[in-house]
């Protein structure tokens with residue numbers, strides 16, 4: 001159920017939406033797709049979802065080509081679009097029943113599955129409400145349920161966390177982890193990097209339609225990757241001098257805070273110990289950017 | 305394409321329509337208008353001699369078609385691009401439904417709704433039938449033809465909704481097409497009529513045109529009291545041609561060869577429906593009492609246009625030899641006895657409708673290679 005994308009390119013008229021993206025998403029893993037606005041993430045997901053033909057390059061989902069075997073691919077994927085629309089007049093339950101029918105799921109199984117998914121996304125008590133009156137976050141959760149209705153082995157989620165409240169985000173994270181644990185391939189685009197760092201196994205960074213790098217997000221990366229830490233101190237000038245003396249890259253940010261770049265948690269702990277040992281009174285020492293965020297900013301710096 | 309897939313889409317569409325829009329109101333207005341028309345035509349044509357069945361039937365069918373042509377395009381004209389705007393089309397396209405499922409499902413749903421309009425007009429047609437003068441099989445035929453014509457209208461609207469990005473554009477295009485079919489064909493026919501109209505020499509057997517000039521009655525006052533009755537009789541006859549005066553000669557006349565351009569007429573849905581169901585003229589004593597029967601007039605006009613001016617040498621002498629009007633038949637009634645034109649029109653409309661459905665299906669095929677400018681899939 002691997003997703004393989006090789007040098008895919010897609011233009012709309014003279015707008016080059018995707019220039020050259022290559023990535024691999026493995027089963028049992030959550031792969032994150034991150035990149036600035038307009039970098040071609042949605043376009044790539046449309047091509048994976050059998051809606052758009054790539055101009056160049058090859059896509060394989062479980063070894064199948066979405067262009068020549070769309071039906072087989074569709075049976076295996078669940079796609080959640082970013083732009084949200086639902087049929088105005090249908091209730092939440094009916095939306096799911098309709099999509100189930102479109103997947104040729106027999107009515108009794110569709111009902112059972114709907115009930116199950118409504119519980120998963122916590123929409124049980126809204127099941128008989130019109131879908132159009134749902135709030136944005138509730139619609140988003142309905143969209144997730146809709147993408148899961150055919151029990152797909154490949155999930156393509158376009159910004160699933162946008163509009164979700166903090167608790168729902170944590171729950172979404174758990175849902176994604178659970179799906180990956182079942183051996184499904186999950187490809188998710190998102191802008192919430194701190195969030196992704198906790199759920200994703202890999203991150204593919206794209207900018208201007210090109211895939212720049214693939215970053216593994218295991219414990220190693222977190223403990224060794226370069227991250228920014230914020231220090232607040234009662235002795236601001238002494239701290240500044242100390243950092244300069246010890247050649248630690250630092251910069252002043254608002255509110256009297258200092259930000260330092262440290263690679264790895266090990267080094268961060270040592271830095272804090274040294275600063276405190278030298279009598280500088282530290283009140284705050286906290287990561288300001290995750291490792292993923294730092295990697296993302298570094299990769300896309302010249303491509304804003 | 306599968307039955308289940310098609311029904312899934314059709315059910316979805318129907319549910320959406322029934323719940324969201326003002327169709328109940330539109331339907332109520334529709335019934336009110338048709339009822340009003342039926343009552344008015346009943347009163348207007350209800351006199352002792354002339355039973356109003358045919359007129360009622362003609363008027364009701366005419367309005368049913370006319371109003372349906374206004375309402376039905378709106379069922380499909382924004383169907384696909386509207387869904388795209390609401391972001392719900394792609395959700396269906398990524399399921400196991402094929403593009404044909406989606407197109408046919410939408411078509412069936414729209415057609416079912418247009419059928420409810422037709423069904424609610426049925427009681428008034430039944431009323432016309434009870435009034436008498438219309439044959440049941442004629443009613444059945446015209447209803448079947450109406451159903452097919454409405455299906456074609458649905459298909460045309462659906463096609464335009466897949467061709468343009470904006471719902472407003474496809475709605476305009478659909479109504480323009482309806483206008484072209486209804487008015488365009490008529491205007492086209494009228495305007496091109498002069499192209500086929502010209503002076504022609506035809507053979508005539510009859511009294512030469514100059515007969516009256518050469519046979520001036522003698523300049524005698526018929527009131528002259530000196531004349532005997534025989535002489536007066538002779539004088540009168542001298543001014544009147546007899547069959548013996550008939551000869552064959554050529555005359556230059558202006559003829560419109562509408563048989564070359566008649567094909568424009570049956571493209572018009574009104575002509576198709578009218579010609580499929582002309583009410584029978586009924587003879588009352590010696591007189592044809594036709595009453596107000598617009599469908600029959602349309603049918604008659606279309607068939608006469610198809611027949612064109614008669615080609616044989618005209619025999620004007622017959623009028624002289626025959627006493628009374630036994631041999632004389634109304635040429636328009638003769639036209640109604642010739643072959644109908646609606647099969648051509650219906651065939652054309654059905655081909656156009658199927659073509660439209662095929663175009664719509666192709667436009668919904670995914671994955672998409674070329675996306676219309678300015679549209680996003682999701």
Ligand SMILES: Nc1ncnc2c1ncn2[C@@H]1O[C@H](COP(=O)(O)OP(=O)(O)OP(=O)(O)O)[C@@H](O)[C@H]1O
Pocket residue numbers: 012015016017018035036037038039040041042043044082675678679680681
């Ligand atoms: N149908 C289209 N026609 C023309 N240009 C398009 C079309 N779809 C996308 N684009 C352009 O292609 C580029 C990539 O768009 P895309 O939606 O894939 O970005 P994205 O990475 O999903 O951005 P975001 O993070 O804001 O969701 C953008 O510059 C966009 O304007």
Ligand SMILES: [Mg+2]
Pocket residue numbers: 041042043082158
């Ligand atoms: Mg996007």
